[in-house]
Structure formats: C-alpha cells, structure tokens
Amino acid sequence: MDTLHTLQGQKTSYVLDSSLGMPVCRYWGQRLHDESHLDDLLKLQAKSFQAAALLNQLVPLTIFPEQGTGFWGNPALSGHRAQQHWATAFHLNSLQQSPDSLNFQFIEEHAQLSLTLEILLDAETDVLQRRTILQNLGNTPYHLNWCAAAAFELPHWSQELLMFHGNWTNEFQMVRQPFPIGTLSRENRRGRTSHNSFPGMIIGSPQFCETSGEIYGFHLGWSGNHRILVECSAEGDRQIQLGELLMPGEQVLSPDESYTSPWTYSCYAQDGLNELSHKFHTFARKHILPQRAMRTPRPVQFNTWEALYFDHEWEALKSLVQKASDLGIERFVLDDGWFCNRNDDHRALGDWWPDPTKYPDGLKPLIDCVLEHGMEFGLWVEPEMVNPDSQLYRQHPDWVLNLDPLPRTTGRNQLVLDLSRSEVSDYLFNSLNKLLSEYSISYLKWDMNRDLTMAGHEGTPAYHQQTHALYALLNRLRECHPMVEIESCASGGGRIDFGILKYAERVWTSDSNDALLRQKIQRGYSVFFPPEIMGAHIGPAECHTSGRKLSLQLRAHTALFGHFGMELDLRVLSPEENTLLKQYIDLYKQQRDLLHHGQNYRLELDDARWGYGVVSLDQKRALFCLIQMEVPLNRFSQRVRFCGLNPNYQYRLQLLPPVDPSIHKLLLQSENDYENGILMQGEMLLKSGILLPMPFPETSILIQLDVP
Numbered sequence: 001m002d003t004l005h006t007l008q009g010q011k012t013s014y015v016l017d018s019s020l021g022m023p024v025c026r027y028w029g030q031r032l033h034d035e036s037h038l039d040d041l042l043k044l045q046a047k048s049f050q051a052a053a054l055l056n057q058l059v060p061l062t063i064f065p066e067q068g069t070g071f072w073g074n075p076a077l078s079g080h081r082a083q084q085h086w087a088t089a090f091h092l093n094s095l096q097q098s099p100d101s102l103n104f105q106f107i108e109e110h111a112q113l114s115l116t117l118e119i120l121l122d123a124e125t126d127v128l129q130r131r132t133i134l135q136n137l138g139n140t141p142y143h144l145n146w147c148a149a150a151a152f153e154l155p156h157w158s159q160e161l162l163m164f165h166g167n168w169t170n171e172f173q174m175v176r177q178p179f180p181i182g183t184l185s186r187e188n189r190r191g192r193t194s195h196n197s198f199p200g201m202i203i204g205s206p207q208f209c210e211t212s213g214e215i216y217g218f219h220l221g222w223s224g225n226h227r228i229l230v231e232c233s234a235e236g237d238r239q240i241q242l243g244e245l246l247m248p249g250e251q252v253l254s255p256d257e258s259y260t261s262p263w264t265y266s267c268y269a270q271d272g273l274n275e276l277s278h279k280f281h282t283f284a285r286k287h288i289l290p291q292r293a294m295r296t297p298r299p300v301q302f303n304t305w306e307a308l309y310f311d312h313e314w315e316a317l318k319s320l321v322q323k324a325s326d327l328g329i330e331r332f333v334l335d336d337g338w339f340c341n342r343n344d345d346h347r348a349l350g351d352w353w354p355d356p357t358k359y360p361d362g363l364k365p366l367i368d369c370v371l372e373h374g375m376e377f378g379l380w381v382e383p384e385m386v387n388p389d390s391q392l393y394r395q396h397p398d399w400v401l402n403l404d405p406l407p408r409t410t411g412r413n414q415l416v417l418d419l420s421r422s423e424v425s426d427y428l429f430n431s432l433n434k435l436l437s438e439y440s441i442s443y444l445k446w447d448m449n450r451d452l453t454m455a456g457h458e459g460t461p462a463y464h465q466q467t468h469a470l471y472a473l474l475n476r477l478r479e480c481h482p483m484v485e486i487e488s489c490a491s492g493g494g495r496i497d498f499g500i501l502k503y504a505e506r507v508w509t510s511d512s513n514d515a516l517l518r519q520k521i522q523r524g525y526s527v528f529f530p531p532e533i534m535g536a537h538i539g540p541a542e543c544h545t546s547g548r549k550l551s552l553q554l555r556a557h558t559a560l561f562g563h564f565g566m567e568l569d570l571r572v573l574s575p576e577e578n579t580l581l582k583q584y585i586d587l588y589k590q591q592r593d594l595l596h597h598g599q600n601y602r603l604e605l606d607d608a609r610w611g612y613g614v615v616s617l618d619q620k621r622a623l624f625c626l627i628q629m630e631v632p633l634n635r636f637s638q639r640v641r642f643c644g645l646n647p648n649y650q651y652r653l654q655l656l657p658p659v660d661p662s663i664h665k666l667l668l669q670s671e672n673d674y675e676n677g678i679l680m681q682g683e684m685l686l687k688s689g690i691l692l693p694m695p696f697p698e699t700s701i702l703i704q705l706d707v708p
C-alpha cells in the first residue's frame with residue numbers, strides 16, 4: 001500500500017504519511033501542484049540531533065496521538081477497561097480512499113478497540129472535515145473519557161491564537177494570545193454551544209490579520225459540551241485537539257457499542273482571516289445550511305419581543321401588523337407570551353397551546369390578519385424547557401433532566417426536559433406538529449434559555465444524548481414540515497455552530513440590539529458564519545439591554561449586513577423615523593441579493609473606526625459600511641483601503657442616503673459628485689484607499705461601489 005495519501009483542494013494540499021501506522025501529517029498548506037515530488041516530504045525529517053533525556057525512539061506527533069506509543073502530551077483517546085488498557089497503540093487495519101476522502105481503520109488488539117478516522121476535503125472550499133469513531137470489540141465495558149474528533153500537529157509558525165469569549169449580550173468577543181506554553185483548554189460544560197466559549201479557534205503566524213498571515217481555522221460542529229485543547233510540549237511539539245467534553249461515566253461502551261464524535265471543520269488560509277471566512281462561508285452555504293437559507297430572499301422580519309414583551313393585546317397586535325405591513329415588512333414573528341398562562345417568565349413553558357384569555361379564538365385571527373397584510377407568520381417556541389409552574393410539569397415532574405435528590409436548580413425559572421425519553425420527544429413533536437398543521441406558520445423561532453447543569457438521566461450524565469435527541473427532534477419536524485424555517489436562538493447567540501445549522505435557516509445572534517455591541521458581536525460571528533443567516537434587528541432608540549441611545553442610522557447600518565429585521569415598538573415612531581425606517585427597508589430589499597450572496601470583508605482600520613463590506617462574486621458591485629466606533633486618538637484620519645475589488649475595474653463610488661451633510665460636504669466636492677458618484681480605479685481603492693473625514697463617534701456611512 002502506498003503510504004503517502006494526498007487530498008487536494010483548490011488552494012490547499014493535505015498530505016498524510018501512514019508508513020508508521022497511525023498517520024503523520026507531512027504537509028497542510030498552500031497547494032502542492034506537482035504531485036510527482038511528494039516523496040520529497042519524507043526526506044530530511046530528522047527532528048532532533050540529541051537524544052539525551054529523550055526516548056530512544058522519537059515518537060512522532062500523529063493525527064491521533066496515543067499514550068501507548070510513548071507520547072507524553074495529551075493523548076487523543078483517554079479511557080479504560082476496568083483500569084486496564086488506558087494507553088493505546090492502534091495498528092492500521094485498512095484504508096479506503098477516494099479523491100476527496102480518506103477513511104483509516106485501526107485495531108488495538110490488546111485493548112480490544114477499533115478506531116476509524118474519517119477525513120474529507122471539500123476541494124472547492126478547502127474545508128477539511130474530520131471525525132472519529134471508536135468501537136468496543138471486547139466483551140466488557142470500555143469507559144471513555146475523551147475521544148478527540150480530530151487532532152492536528154501545528155507548524156512552528158503558529159504563534160498566535162484567536163479565541164472567542166463571551167457572555168449573554170456579548171457573544172463572539174475575539175481574544176488574542178500568544179501560543180501557550182504547556183496546555184490550554186477551552187472548555188464548555190453548559191450543555192449548549194454557549195455564549196462563553198464558542199467552539200472555534202484560529203491559530204496563525206505572528207500578527208495575522210484580516211488581509212495577511214498564514215492561518216488555520218478550527219471549528220467543532222456540536223451544540224453540546226466541548227473541549228478545544230492547544231498544547232506545546234517542552235520539546236516544542238504543537239498540537240490542537242477538538243472534541244466533545246464528556247462527563248465522568250457519560251460514555252461507557254458496552255460490547256460492540258461505538259462512539260461517534262461530532263465533526264470538526266478546519267481550513268488553511270494563506271492570506272488572513274478574510275480568506276478563511278470566505279472558505280467557511282461558502283462551505284456552510286453548500287454543505288451545512290438547509291437550502292432554503294440560500295435559495296429564497298431573506299424576508300424583512302418584525303419581532304414582537306421588545307415591542308410587547310408578554311403583553312399580547314389584540315389592539316396592539318393589530319396595530320403592529322398594520323404598521324409592519326405599511327413599512328414593507330415581510331414576516332411577522334410573534335415572540336414569547338402567546339401560550340397558555342404565559343404572562344411572565346415564571347410559568348407555562350411546556351403548555352404549547354394559545355392562551356385562552358389573550359387568544360380566545362386561538363392564533364387564527366392574528367395569523368389571518370398577518371397573512372391578509374401580505375406577510376408570513378412566525379412563532380416563538382422554547383420546546384426543550386418546562387417551568388415548574390406549568391400543567392406539563394405538574395403532570396410529569398419526572399420528565400426533566402435531574403440529579404435527584406440534589407436540588408433541581410432552575411435557570412430563568414425553568415428546568416430542562418429530558419429529550420432522550422421518547423415520551424418527551426413525542427410530546428414535543430406532537431405539540432409542535434399540531435401547531436404547524438393547524439396554523440399557517442412558516443417560521444419557528446426555536447429558543448433555549450438556560451444552560452444545562454446537572455443534566456442527569458436516571459443519574460447518568462445526559463449531555464451527549466440530549467444534544468442528539470434535539471437534532472433528532474428538529475429533523476423529525478423538518479421532515480414533516482419542510483417549508484417551515486427554523487431559527488436557532490439560545491438567549492441570543494448561545495447555540496450557533498455547524499451542528500445546529502444543519503437544521504436552521506437563521507440564528508438569533510445576540511439579545512443585544514445595541515449597534516455598537518452588535519458590531520463587535522457580528523464581527524466575531526462573521527469569521528465562521530455567513531451573513532444571510534445572521535438575525536440582525538433594529539432595536540429601540542434606547543437599547544433595552546444596555547441602556548445606550550444610538551441613532552437609527554447606526555442601528556440600521558448595523559442590521560443591514562445580516563438577515564435584517566425590526567424589534568421595536570413601531571407604534572411610537574415619529575413620522576421622520578418612520579420615513580427613515582422605510583428607506584432602510586427598501587434599501588435592504590434592493591441590496592439583499594448582494595448582501596447575501598457576495599463575499600464578506602472585514603477591513604483592517606483602527607480601533608476607533610471599523611469597516612465591513614460585501615463584494616459581489618463578479619466584483620462589479622460592493623457595499624461597505626464605515627463605523628466610527630469611538631472618538632479617535634488622532635486628529636487626522638487614516639486612509640481607508642478597500643478589499644475584494646478588482647484592480648482593473650473602474651468603480652463609481654457613492655454615499656448612500658441619508659448622509660450627514662457635514663460628511664457629504666467634506667467627502668465629495670460638489671452636489672454633482674453626490675448625485676453621480678466619483679469614478680475611481682479598483683487598484684487605487686485597494687492599494688491607496690480614500691481619505692475620509694473623521695465623523696462624530698457612533699456614526700456610520702454606507703459606501704456603494706459599482707462598475708457603471
């Protein structure tokens with residue numbers, strides 16, 4: 001068997017060497033075009049010239065490092081069989097290969113385990129998918145503690161990490177740090193993807209940025225507990241492992257039973273973060289997201305939450321429907337507060353039928369009214385949860401995840417239903433199926449408002465099975481109602497990952513509608529995920545979660561670059577605000593084709609001014625937004641260099657209305673410039689850029705570029 005295995009992407013090559021059994025990655029980077037010289041990768045491979053204080057036989061860092069080979073770092077597998085077989089050394093048993101996949105199967109005769117490493121490379125986007133399957137071949141249980149979905153050796157130039165930290169209303173905060181000495185473990189034990197530790201990381205050359213630097217991006221597509229482990233041994237070996245974090249006893253494999261890890265998605269980029277994002281976005285569009293997310297224009301949404309909260313009063317609803325339709329809104333989403341007895345967040349979760357006081361004739365009158373006004377109807381649900389004060393809980397107190405007799409700790413006054421019990425999943429399926437069958441509902445906002453703590457099923461940890469049961473429930477519903485779109489919300493952006501996105505057309509990115517916070521959140525989000533599924537709403541003038549007051553212009557410019565919507569009380573808008581809002585809705589409709597099918601670019605400016613834009617695939621249209629985040633340190637502006645344009649095209653640059661007259665006057669020489677735009681060569685815009693006046697903080701401008 002040839003022992004060098006190559007997967008070729010459009011721009012990258014991934015080369016593994018299985019001559020020692022467990023493969024070693026000999027190369028992962030820019031595409032190697034001439035395959036006849038691949039053997040060169042095996043030459044001059046001596047790692048150390050001095051064996052003193054080392055093992056006599058140097059242990060290579062493989063794509064699945066194991067303790068039974070003498071490897072002293074964190075192994076990719078950790079477990080035992082009655083305290084034996086805790087260190088494995090697998091032997092290669094078979095390999096199945098195709099031009100875009102490798103499937104290695106190994107056996108550990110002593111430990112009686114079989115291991116399969118599945119590797120796929122999507123040639124178009126260069127995204128590498130990997131996962132691991134472990135099977136117990138013995139006749140006693142095998143206790144699994146850790147099974148990396150994938151492990152990667154990292155080259156010496158990987159010197160900086162970019163991680164994603166966060167909290168409620170502050171998701172996807174980017175944090176950089178030098179490559180650690182020893183081990184760094186980013187862990188999540190909250191049972192959902194989490195606001196705090198997004199399962200993704202970028203590792204790259206010193207000071208990599210949006211437009212330059214060699215980098216790798218890694219993401220675990222999993223909506224439960226996870227661990228990302230980054231390690232540098234004292235000798236200098238570097239590795240990263242990604243996988244599901246297992247609680248003690250969570251995976252005990254009975255004879256013949258197997259464990260399948262979540263998929264990891266990773267990618268190499270030669271020129272910084274923008275390039276990496278294009279690859280992940282295209283991959284998500286083609287291979288992860290349900291097709292509706294791409295095929296149909298993303299409708300302008302209105303959501304009732306920050307307009308009404310729990311006060312669902314018929315007159316208010318009717319007037320919101322009217323206002324929304326007058327503005328040109330296309331989907332009306334009824335948020336929390338509609339179901340039986342739900343007057344605050346202390347009760348009723350689980351009782352999924354309309355509140356008889358608020359909706360004496362069910363939801364039909366409201367839905368009819370929405371449809372008659374030319375909009376689709378969407379509904380909020382939070383199926384995985386139950387309030388102790390609910391009919392469901394009173395009837396089935398045993399249906400929740402618990403660690404009785406420990407106290408049943410509530411979060412937002414709720415407990416989590418144990419979805420792995422078929423009667424629970426059936427109840428939820430039937431409740432939702434009834435709603436979707438009875439009513440004309442084209443969209444569900446599927447919420448999940450608490451972390452899983454103490455998630456036990458008959459005493460055993462149930463995080464893993466809960467996540468799979470959730471996927472199964474979503475799948476079952478989608479199969480019965482393929483035209484219904486689903487949004488993944490978890491107190492905002494607590495559940496955004498490639499695992500859940502196989503079942504969701506949209507995410508609620510954050511409960512914060514504060515445009516400045518949103519800029520940061522959306523920037524971090526956009527590293528992995530495309531804009532058309534990013535729920536982004538114009539909130540009230542005074543943000544309900546931060547108290548900050550921001551202009552409608554800034555709020556609109558910020559929401560425009562996602563799946564655009566409104567979440568404010570339309571009844572209290574001034575006539576000027578109403579006109580402006582209508583203008584932005586029209587603008588979104590004109591631009592959404594570009595916004596949702598182009599390539600996204602984060603500009604490298606400075607801390608005070610941020611820039612973000614989308615360029616069409618043919619490079620003939622672009623829309624950029626420049627945001628003055630804060631008061632700059634310098635009096636004079638820096639030049640703004642664009643990205644993604646074609647150097648050989650001549651572009652017409654226009655500021656999109658409404659423009660603050662002071663900026664307009666400073667930037668453009670005459671009224672004529674404003675009307676007709678300024679012509680500039682792509683090369684100039686890319687290399688030299690334009691000098692813009694320094695506007696007041698918390699303002700923004702929209703720049704349209706097109707080839708006339």
Ligand code: GLA
Nearest residue numbers: 305335336489490491492511
């Ligand atoms: C969560 C969501 C909000 C809203 C409320 C309703 O916090 O993130 O958007 O739907 O629940 O209770």
